[in-house]
Amino acid sequence: MQVFRKKSGLRRLAKQRAFFWCLIALPLAQFCVFYIGVNFNSFLLAFRHYGYTEGYSFAGWDNFRRVWYDWVNNESFSTMFLNSLLTYAVTLVVGITLALLFSYFIYKKMPLSNLFRVMLFMPNILSTLVMVLLFKYFTENAIPELFDNAFGGLLSTNDTAKPTLLFFLVWTGFGTQVLMYVGAMNNIPESAVESAKLDGITPVKEFAFITLPLIWPTFVTFIIVGLAALFTNQLNLYSFYERAAPVSVQTIGYYLYKAAQGGTPPEYPYLAAMGLMLTFIALPVVFIVKWLMEKFGPRTV
Amino acid sequence: MERKEKKIDAFTVFKIVMCGLLLLYSISLFIPILWGISASLKTTKEFRLNAFGFPENPTIQNYIQAFDLLYVDVPKSAGVIVRVRLAQMFLYSLLYAGGCGLIATLTACVTAYAAAKFPQFAMSKVLYGIVVVTMIVPVIGNLPSEIQMSRTLGLFDTMWGIWIMKMSFLGMYFLVFHAMFRGMPADYAEAAYLDGASELRVMVSIYFPLARFTFFTVLLLNFITFWNDYQIPLIYIPSFPTVAYGVFRFGNSNLTENSGVPSRITGAIIMLLPILILFLVFHKRLIGNVSMGGIKE
Numbered sequence: 001m002q003v004f005r006k007k008s009g010l011r012r013l014a015k016q017r018a019f020f021w022c023l024i025a026l027p028l029a030q031f032c033v034f035y036i037g038v039n040f041n042s043f044l045l046a047f048r049h050y051g052y053t054e055g056y057s058f059a060g061w062d063n064f065r066r067v068w069y070d071w072v073n074n075e076s077f078s079t080m081f082l083n084s085l086l087t088y089a090v091t092l093v094v095g096i097t098l099a100l101l102f103s104y105f106i107y108k109k110m111p112l113s114n115l116f117r118v119m120l121f122m123p124n125i126l127s128t129l130v131m132v133l134l135f136k137y138f139t140e141n142a143i144p145e146l147f148d149n150a151f152g153g154l155l156s157t158n159d160t161a162k163p164t165l166l167f168f169l170v171w172t173g174f175g176t177q178v179l180m181y182v183g184a185m186n187n188i189p190e191s192a193v194e195s196a197k198l199d200g201i202t203p204v205k206e207f208a209f210i211t212l213p214l215i216w217p218t219f220v221t222f223i224i225v226g227l228a229a230l231f232t233n234q235l236n237l238y239s240f241y242e243r244a245a246p247v248s249v250q251t252i253g254y255y256l257y258k259a260a261q262g263g264t265p266p267e268y269p270y271l272a273a274m275g276l277m278l279t280f281i282a283l284p285v286v287f288i289v290k291w292l293m294e295k296f297g298p299r300t301v
Numbered sequence: 302m303e304r305k306e307k308k309i310d311a312f313t314v315f316k317i318v319m320c321g322l323l324l325l326y327s328i329s330l331f332i333p334i335l336w337g338i339s340a341s342l343k344t345t346k347e348f349r350l351n352a353f354g355f356p357e358n359p360t361i362q363n364y365i366q367a368f369d370l371l372y373v374d375v376p377k378s379a380g381v382i383v384r385v386r387l388a389q390m391f392l393y394s395l396l397y398a399g400g401c402g403l404i405a406t407l408t409a410c411v412t413a414y415a416a417a418k419f420p421q422f423a424m425s426k427v428l429y430g431i432v433v434v435t436m437i438v439p440v441i442g443n444l445p446s447e448i449q450m451s452r453t454l455g456l457f458d459t460m461w462g463i464w465i466m467k468m469s470f471l472g473m474y475f476l477v478f479h480a481m482f483r484g485m486p487a488d489y490a491e492a493a494y495l496d497g498a499s500e501l502r503v504m505v506s507i508y509f510p511l512a513r514f515t516f517f518t519v520l521l522l523n524f525i526t527f528w529n530d531y532q533i534p535l536i537y538i539p540s541f542p543t544v545a546y547g548v549f550r551f552g553n554s555n556l557t558e559n560s561g562v563p564s565r566i567t568g569a570i571i572m573l574l575p576i577l578i579l580f581l582v583f584h585k586r587l588i589g590n591v592s593m594g595g596i597k598e
Contacts, residue, residue, distance in 0.1 A: 013421075015499075015500060016419060016421075016500060017422065019500040019501065020415050020419045020422055020424070020425075023411050023412065023414065023415040024411075024412055024415050024416075024424065024428065026408075026468070027408050027411070027412045027468065027469070027470045028428075030408075030465065030468045030469060031431065031469065031470070031471070033450070033454075034447070034450070034466060034469065035435065035469075035471070037450060038443055038446050038447045038450050039440055039443055039446070041446040041449065041450055042442065042443040042445070042446035042447075045445065045446050045449070098322075101319060102319070102322075102323065105316070105319040105320075105323065110316055110319070110320065111316075111320055112320065112323070112324075115327070116323040116326075116327065118584055119323070119326065119327040119330060120323075120326070121584075122330060122580070123330065124525075125525055125576055125577075125579075125580045126334075126573060126576060126577065126580070127528075127529035127545065127572065127573065127576060128529065129529060129531055129545055129548060129549055129552075129569075129572070130529075130548070130569045130570075130572055130573045131333070133337075133548070133552045133565065133566065133568075133569040134333040134334060134336070134337040134566065134569055135333050137337075137340070137562050137565070137566055138332070138333045138336055138337070141348075141352040141353075141562060142336055142340075142352050142353040145351075145352045145353045146353050171326075171329070176473075180473075202311075202312070203312045203315070204311070204312070204315075221436070221473075224436070224437055225436055225437075227439075228436065228437055228438065228439040229439070230439065231439065231441045232439070232441055238532065239531075239549070242549075242553045256441065256442050256444065257444065257532070260442075260444035260445050260448065260536075261444075261532075261535065261536055263445060265449075267445075268445035268446070268448075268449065271442055271444075271445050272442060272443070272445055272446060274442055275440075275441040275442015275443055276441075276442065278439075278441040278442060279438075279439055279440060279441050279442075282439035282441065283438065283439060286437055286438070286439055287437070290437065
């Protein structure tokens with residue numbers, strides 16, 4: 001009887017294994033080609049040189065030297081690095097803080113919270129491109145007219161372009177965060193909140209000692225995902241300016257997209273080398289921040 | 302007692318400030334949209350004289366013109382140029398957003414199901430780990446390599462090619478599905494197994510129906526993301542310009558016939574309408590309770 005059960009159990013396990021592999025085979029193959037393959041190819045590309053007659057050939061560290069030379073000698077890159085860091089800092093300090101507070105407001109079902117939830121998510125639905133076009137013409141035409149043309153368009157004036165772009169990024173960037181934070185907050189056991197209330201906990205303490213610690217994994221996710229996108233964030237520049245964004249507002253993400261989109265095979269190795277160098281800068285930063293956040297994250301009461 | 306009142310007051314202040322901020326935010330969202338609709342009803346001449354105010358003589362001329370002006374010229378072989386107009390762009394948008402949205406959602410759902418429901422296999426943990434690691438690891442500058450790869454594999458500039466490229470289980474929605482399937486008790490399936498149901502039957506007839514609301518929400522979100530995306534079609538399917546691609550080209554065009562700001566704004570409004578309708582119909586589903594685990598393994 002026991003042998004029969006064992007055999008039947010093994011048969012079921014074998015069937016489960018076969019079914020499991022049937023489910024994941026195709027996605028895994030796609031991952032191997034379009035993630036591992038693409039990145040491996042990108043790594044190889046960084047060490048190559050392209051000539052129109054001879055095709056690709058080994059270039060050693062030449063591409064990396066060129067990138068380093070440009071980073072050191074071309075002032076545009078310093079501006080782009082600073083803009084990328086500034087973009088992340090603003091998203092982190094203003095965007096994530098406001099998203100957390102808004103989420104708490106909605107989670108607590110305060111007045112009009114359902115309406116606000118819809119409103120906060122709306123920019124995600126209505127297309128960044130459409131919002132960009134409407135915002136661009138509004139700030140370039142309507143706002144100056146409203147102030148009797150005392151100043152020029154907000155995006156075409158040097159002093160106001162960057163703050164306007166950062167405002168737009170934060171203004172349209174709450175949707176997914178609020179959706180996920182509210183989802184995580186709704187999963188907090190009611191009993192934990194109720195018992196804390198019986199102990200006389202204040203709403204501020206409830207947020208700091210119950211809500212935040214229990215949604216901490218989701219919070220860390222957004223911090224880390226944002227940090228991982230440090231050098232790929234385009235600040236919506238391609239939508240605003242297409243290929244003609246002023247250097248003073250450009251980010252590394254915009255530069256890389258623009259160069260790859262309009263690039264030709266001879267430029268690919270240089271871009272791949274730059275990508276690899278940026279990955280080596282961002283990678284340790286991401287892992288250190290993740291480790292710190294998990295080690296020193298808040299504890300529940 | 303006095304202390305308690307003070308605490309309540311502080312929270313009331315928080316509520317008022319937040320409510321005020323959110324009200325301001327909501328109004329600020331509508332201002333450019335309403336202004337855009339108003340501007341789209343003006344002639345270029347009137348817009349130059351009165352950019353901010355309401356139109357004195359509203360006209361739908363821009364909407365009529367947009368159907369003529371909103372096109373993309375696609376260079377084909379040997380100098381032949383094919384003009385793709387709005388109706389065709391809508392079709393390409395449907396194929397791109399519908400196809401990629403469905404494939405991306407299905408792939409994330411099925412892979413998450415496998416990883417969540419078969420924890421006895423080491424590969425389940427590997428799959429979860431892959432998703433977490435790829436979300437964290439900042440891979441930068443691999444676009445040239447991806448373009449090169451898509452050309453080498455013959456996927457470049459084909460609709461089925463972009464569908465294959467988007468058949469990825471990576472990303473947040475894997476975590477959403479994984480958390481959901483992990484939360485579903487195994488008891489449901491056990492009874493079916495006792496009745497002799499196969500693994501496929503259990504997945505299709507028991508677990509997937511339970512996941513239908515989340516699946517539909519993610520599908521809608523993916524569809525909208527792809528519908529609104531112009532950067533991927535711009536690179537990978539240049540012969541299949543979508544509406545977003547067309548509006549981007551139209552909005553930034555330097556052609557004199559398109560140079561009027563009201564007609565460019567009209568292009569944006571035309572793109573906005575289908576999604577706005579979709580949002581109004583499905584907003585409850587779209588912003589339902591979606592949650593995910595963190596990236597801590």
